[in-house]
Amino acid sequence: MPQGRYRVSDPEDGTPLGEERFQCAPGPAGWRYTGTLTGPDGAQLSSTDLTLDAIGRPIRVELRAGGWQFRGAALDGLTWVRMAADGSAADEGNARASTFSGPSPGFLVAVARLLGPGRDPAGDRPRTAQLQLVTVTPPALGPRTRLERWTHLGSETHPTDLRPLVVDAYEVTDLETGERRQVHLAGDVVLAAPGVELLALDSPPSTFDPRDPAGGPGPT
Structure with a gap:
């Protein structure tokens, strides 16, 4: 079970968060x-x-920030409820979307999980997916839908004392603004992304590769 620390900053201007x-x-x-x-x-x-779940769908999402809480899951697309921390002022919502995204680096792993293995099974092209996301933004945890395209750029294997470390690179394109960024993941840990820096990690990342007995459930 990897444990560690990320430094989080504003990806636009670098302001430490x-x-x-x-x-x-x-x-x-x-x-x-x-x-x-x-x-x-x-x-x-x-x-x-x-x-x-085992194929990357969000079966439970809970966020808390700024006196608000947000709970969601994959149900009839995505379904959620946003409410004040004391349980009042609840708003419910639903959208035909693939998954949630948000301020935590963990959401980058969650979105990449839906993309599956690195190569398109129909050929040798990089795997690309266009995903409708529900993005939740602090401090009020207001949701909005966004469209992104994720492309797997390739994998690199690095030797370590315990086992080879596979690093996957993705290009993420915001289809509303055209902005592009890169995300680098090793299993279920973010190594680098705009606004995200890995500061410490106490054990190797878990992997979703079903061929790795030390890893977790593999993609379909």
Whole structure:
């Protein structure tokens, strides 16, 4: 079960937002990620609890920030409820979308999980997917739908003392603005992405490769 810390900053201007302490691991349901973001002054800003099933669908999403909480899951597309922390002022919503995205680095792993293996089974082209996302934004945790295209650029294998480390690179294109960015993942850990820096990791990442006995459930 990897545990570690990410430094999180504004991907537009680099303003430091804080550090997220996280842990994640494959499990009976598929994969779970929990993280707590602490601001530069030490105050807790938000928390994330995300569970995916064996093929990457969100079966439980819970976010807390700014006196609000957000809960969602894959049901008739995506279904969610947003409410004040005391349970009042609840708003429900539904969208025909693939998965949730949000401020935590764990959501990058969740979106990539839906993309599956790196090559298109119909040929030797990189695997590409166009995904409708429901993005949840702090501090009010308001949801909005967005369209992104994810393209797997390739994998590199790096030797380590325990086992080879496979790093996957993705190009992510915001289809509303045309903005492009790159995301680098090793299993279920983000190594680099705009606004995300891995500061510490206490054990190797888990992998979704079914051929790896140390990993978690593999993609379909």
